[in-house]
Amino acid sequence: MRAEILSIGTELLLGQIVDTNANYLAQQLPPLGLDLFYVSQVGDNLTRLAAAFRQAVDRSDVIITSGGLGPTEDDLTREAIADVFGEQPRVVPELEAHLREFFTRRGRPMPERNVKQATLIPSASVLPNPVGTAPGWWVERDGTVIASMPGVPHEMHKMWEEQVQPRLAQRISGGAIVSRILKLIGIGESNAEEVVGDLTHSINPTLATYAKPDGIHLRLTAKAATRAEAEALLDAFEPRVRARVHEWLYGTESDTLPLVVGAMLRERGLKLATAESATGGQLASLITEAPGASDYFVAGYVVYSAQAKRALGVSAETLERHGTVAQATTQALAAAARQRAGADVAVATTGNAGPGASEDKPVGVLHVVVDLDGHQLCSETRYSTTRTEYKRRGALDALYLLWRELKRDP
């Protein structure tokens, strides 16, 4: 079936916001068996918006929109759909009551213009919005489906997951379509594809790989008559996938590497310290993405200057002999940070984020050392990227090395 996405709002055409909604939705469609052929951004103009809907109805089976459901005169998604189908929006008393209640709970009166958020046309039913004032519209007419959701990303994600995805799955497959995500780190996309090998040819469940900023995601998707049957198919398939990728598998669904590493440290009662030169604080910042990181993250040192490395406890001799960018110096930093902080494990980084070379060390080199009770694990990598991206990837790779060491030594 042919799917089409319309992202609605003049702010998109002025470049004030990036259309991340279309990207989110585009990723959600393949597991449903929907082919996405058209994505457009349309402004808050009734003529052009109605024309976009008319074209979409002509060429696509499923039209998914975000934006234009607010209460102002510029919010025209409802009006455009009504116009295309020649139907009249009418206020639905129960929706209006529900909306007034939303405002009452927040202790303020409902502006009268919000009443238009309580309207429907005969071909539309309501998609509840538990986290905002704008309900969505689910429209079915002449074999075409339109699912219109709010533009605020977290409202849209929730409505997609709870309302639109299950309805589309039911409509398309006559049953349920369920996905699970496995997250890998320390492996590239093409290697990951090689490792899962023939499993990518599985028909039901299917298996797809995605390269993401935090590693490789594997998406396992099953179709069945009921949700329970789809889950059962996944229960049988998932262990086969896990067996291939266990070496790199750090989590599922909403897991993140900082959360996973944090849980390992907390569980084992290990205290963590960092000493960062090359990553300049980015590693500490990544670690503290996990709420409650103060349980295990006892101290971070950003030792950008040679003076700061000395002050932490790296000897003048080490610095002189090896320079500030070197494995030996990184090892000394990790040991010093662990001792200074009274921690059980420390991670240290040195390197050259560029843009210029320094000390004859090439641009892009990164040394990471994990020191766990005096046992040290070292890595050297070379990145060819911007300074910002070097720091981001370097911090992630440093945390990956820590994860590997914690996993190796349970």
Added chain:
Amino acid sequence: MRAEILSIGTELLLGQIVDTNANYLAQQLPPLGLDLFYVSQVGDNLTRLAAAFRQAVDRSDVIITSGGLGPTEDDLTREAIADVFGEQPRVVPELEAHLREFFTRRGRPMPERNVKQATLIPSASVLPNPVGTAPGWWVERDGTVIASMPGVPHEMHKMWEEQVQPRLAQRISGGAIVSRILKLIGIGESNAEEVVGDLTHSINPTLATYAKPDGIHLRLTAKAATRAEAEALLDAFEPRVRARVHEWLYGTESDTLPLVVGAMLRERGLKLATAESATGGQLASLITEAPGASDYFVAGYVVYSAQAKRALGVSAETLERHGTVAQATTQALAAAARQRAGADVAVATTGNAGPGASEDKPVGVLHVVVDLDGHQLCSETRYSTTRTEYKRRGALDALYLLWRELKRDP
């Protein structure tokens, strides 16, 4: 004039990449006097791509595209344009020679399929690409302009700035259109609009405000017969704008706050230290975005735990009396960091990034203290956002406070 953007590539429809090119281009069009009515993402399919071009030619005066100019069979932008205009692409010998030279300089032979990157149709001229193999196409036919650029963002930006923007300016205004950016921090968008007031009604140059992740940008744009005349108009206008916003003005064009603060510290020979609780390393990471930060950034401490705050030199009494999230504790942290690092100036943060409350301190509160030679500047802010965004904005606000203090005390 009506403008339209086509972003070309199946990876966009699969959600593998976010279309940041359309966002970049959308921001570039208003200063040229172009109204952007349509933005679409189209896959690598000749029929659908040609249909998208045909529709664009029917309804828009200027069509700007990115992507689909590579050497593979999936790169179909040239073929689609040729199809719409019924023209034949032919290899241009000079372009082919130039392309072969590009590969020779990199020490490898040119794959034969790359020859198609050396083709043009009669209505097209070439847009040179000094940083990649894919030249762009500038097509003029029947009053319509098509500017096709590569999809790789840094190649596209360069081609836009050096080739497409000046050609469009010449075509639209018969002369040159020149923009300058002034960057503000510590002021919101609506306040900034109030402060510049009547200057936003100026016709030539024009003045527009943009809310960006690093503050408010003001764009001053002048049109004139020549570039020199446009620059002269800006030379006269810019001081009037600066006079209104000097309090918040930290830079122009490619300046960033880390670069600007770094230059102030370097010039005055001041050494900087940080002590971060709430921002968890993000402030150090922001400071080290500036190359050469080791010249002035002597030490960063990430003191997420009470233990680490004690170890840095905050007294048990202070922690007990005020808690870990408090102005007094932040002041003690800043003083301790400055002394421990032997620095002239220190910035400290405490707060609660959420999601849970702690110590009865509300979620989202952030204390920042700048300590310059013992003179302390304090701020307290409350954010209502995610943990990640709290840290990002908190680090920026902390750096802003440092910038204000350095500016105040030259």
